[in-house]
Amino acid sequence: MQSQKNKIQVSRRDILNYTSAGILAAAGISLFGSIVKADKKMTVHAVSKLAGGKEIMSGKITLELPQIAENGNTVPLSVEVDSPMTDADYVKSVHIFAEGNPEPSVASFHFTPASGVAKASVRMRLAKTQNVVAVAEMSNGSIFQATTEVKVTIGGCGG
Amino acid sequence: MAKVKARVKVPKKVAKGEIFEVKSLISHKMESGQRKHKKTGEKIPRQIINKFVCTYNGKAVFSSDWHGAVSANPYLSFHVKAVDSGSLDLAWTDDSGAVYKKTTKITVT
Amino acid sequence: MRNLYIAALGVAAMTVTSIGTVFAAEDYGKYQVEDRRSGYTYAAKETQAIQDDNFENPAMLWVDDGSVLWEQAEGEVGKACASCHEDAADSMKMTGAEYPKHNPKLGKMQNLEQRINQCRTENMKAKPFKYESAEMLGMTTFVRHQSNGQAMSVKVDGEVAPFFKKGEAFYNQRRGQLDMSCKNCHGDNSGNMARANMLSEGQSNGFPTYRLKWQKPGSIHRRFRGCNKNIRAKPFGYGSEEYVNLELYVAWRGRGLPVETPAVRN
Numbered sequence: 001m002q003s004q005k006n007k008i009q010v011s012r013r014d015i016l017n018y019t020s021a022g023i024l025a026a027a028g029i030s031l032f033g034s035i036v037k038a039d040k041k042m043t044v045h046a047v048s049k050l051a052g053g054k055e056i057m058s059g060k061i062t063l064e065l066p067q068i069a070e071n072g073n074t075v076p077l078s079v080e081v082d083s084p085m086t087d088a089d090y091v092k093s094v095h096i097f098a099e100g101n102p103e104p105s106v107a108s109f110h111f112t113p114a115s116g117v118a119k120a121s122v123r124m125r126l127a128k129t130q131n132v133v134a135v136a137e138m139s140n141g142s143i144f145q146a147t148t149e150v151k152v153t154i155g156g157c158g159g
Numbered sequence: 160m161a162k163v164k165a166r167v168k169v170p171k172k173v174a175k176g177e178i179f180e181v182k183s184l185i186s187h188k189m190e191s192g193q194r195k196h197k198k199t200g201e202k203i204p205r206q207i208i209n210k211f212v213c214t215y216n217g218k219a220v221f222s223s224d225w226h227g228a229v230s231a232n233p234y235l236s237f238h239v240k241a242v243d244s245g246s247l248d249l250a251w252t253d254d255s256g257a258v259y260k261k262t263t264k265i266t267v268t
Numbered sequence: 269m270r271n272l273y274i275a276a277l278g279v280a281a282m283t284v285t286s287i288g289t290v291f292a293a294e295d296y297g298k299y300q301v302e303d304r305r306s307g308y309t310y311a312a313k314e315t316q317a318i319q320d321d322n323f324e325n326p327a328m329l330w331v332d333d334g335s336v337l338w339e340q341a342e343g344e345v346g347k348a349c350a351s352c353h354e355d356a357a358d359s360m361k362m363t364g365a366e367y368p369k370h371n372p373k374l375g376k377m378q379n380l381e382q383r384i385n386q387c388r389t390e391n392m393k394a395k396p397f398k399y400e401s402a403e404m405l406g407m408t409t410f411v412r413h414q415s416n417g418q419a420m421s422v423k424v425d426g427e428v429a430p431f432f433k434k435g436e437a438f439y440n441q442r443r444g445q446l447d448m449s450c451k452n453c454h455g456d457n458s459g460n461m462a463r464a465n466m467l468s469e470g471q472s473n474g475f476p477t478y479r480l481k482w483q484k485p486g487s488i489h490r491r492f493r494g495c496n497k498n499i500r501a502k503p504f505g506y507g508s509e510e511y512v513n514l515e516l517y518v519a520w521r522g523r524g525l526p527v528e529t530p531a532v533r534n
Contacts, residue, residue: 070312071480114220116178116240168323231483232326
């Protein structure tokens with residue numbers, strides 16, 4: 001088994017060598033052509049601003065993302081926050097951040113008790129492998145956070 | 160695409176109190192403002208849909224703010240609790256100030 | 269370099285067979301016919317999910333666009349596609365599975381784009397659509413979507429045979445600085461990785477296809493051009509005879525696979 005694995009890698013690398021050279025560079029810019037350097041601190045800062053000094057708790061949030069994204073152009077994200085969604089107790093907003101993107105803010109969802117459930121899905125761009133962060137603001141002011149890592153294989157081959 | 164188009168899916172009939180899913184798609188390049196022109200190297204200005212609002216019989220029930228990282232031809236799904244028959248109005252606003260609207264009818268039984 | 273490459277392929281072929289037995293039980297359902305598999309079966313499950321649902325598949329926006337164009341009168345004759353072809357669900361049901369077709373008047377093969385433009389210029393006296401324009405992609409996606417589920421069944425014998433031979437020769441011809449043929453990647457190495465990409469059989473049953481990379485749908489000729497450029501070979505023109513014949517051969521390679529336009533691929 002071990003030797004087979006090695007063999008695959010050899011063959012893989014060779015096909016790679018033949019196809020990657022200039023394409024790699026092209027792929028790098030095709031996604032974002034990042035002008036601003038990504039900085040994790042930007043997300044940390046944005047989240048602490050949202051929290052306004054309150055404790056940031058974990059739990060309640062289910063963040064669904066692929067472990068490995070085939071293409072950073074279109075990464076499906078689904079988020080759900082556990083809440084009764086009544087007038088007295090509901091999720092006001094969920095904010096999504098991509099720590100490694102030049103501009104970390106991705107989207108915010110604003111719910112009401114009329115939403116029934118605090119659940120939404122979008123597709124987003126990820127410039128590279130990174131953490132995706134969801135921050136939920138509850139109607140009582142409490143703040144929850146969840147983080148998931150997504151590996152991004154940038155597809156630069158195949159035209 | 161020549162013109163901005165949207166697709167919306169909701170169930171035709173839902174029982175009162177039931178929570179139903181709304182799926183939507185809109186054709187838009189979502190130019191992130193982070194890309195440079197291949198030849199000139201100049202930054203391509205941002206041109207994205209930045210706001211989405213869903214109104215149910217005149218009442219805003221869900222909204223969303225978008226940034227440059229939302230993919231081209233944006234897909235969005237969310238949920239609404241069925242109260243009365245009527246209309247579900249979706250509106251997307253882009254950086255140019257243009258508003259794209261789509262209305263669907265819903266029957267609550 | 270080339271010898272090294274061939275040696276590598278040899279190893280790949282060996283290991284692929286042994287891995288093949290491990291995965292032999294995998295059931296690809298309607299996406300597999302005999303030993304031929306749609307590109308769908310090589311895609312990540314998240315990408316498959318986008319294709320599976322018409323309300324998640326962004327290319328359906330183009331299908332909608334095509335359905336509007338279908339009804340729209342244009343040109344000097346004042347007719348729409350629908351004036352002559354009526355309900356596309358009936359009139360175009362087999363079309364997507366059968367193109368490229370031989371056109372006796374032209375004495376050569378014609379792909380869907382060219383047939384649509386013939387109708388525009390001759391039957392409507394309207395301007396032809398440009399390749400890869402929003403209109404052409406809308407119309408081709410719409411027309412071929414009507415054939416969804418139909419088995420790919422291009423005619424390759426009789427008057428078509430010489431064109432088929434040319435398409436086949438193109439497919440097997442090594443070209444470009446990397447000196448590789450379509451077959452090297454899609455015939456001999458499907459299931460292996462080329463850099464970050466899993467190589468598929470290079471089937472055409474899902475075209476026009478929404479590529480995550482393009483962030484919009486594109487024609488099969490756009491894909492051919494990309495594959496040619498990747499091996500540093502000169503791409504041929506959109507609608508060129510070379511590519512139409514190649515399109516015929518590629519469609520035949522996928523015979524029996526269901527049309528799945530608009531597919532979603534990386």
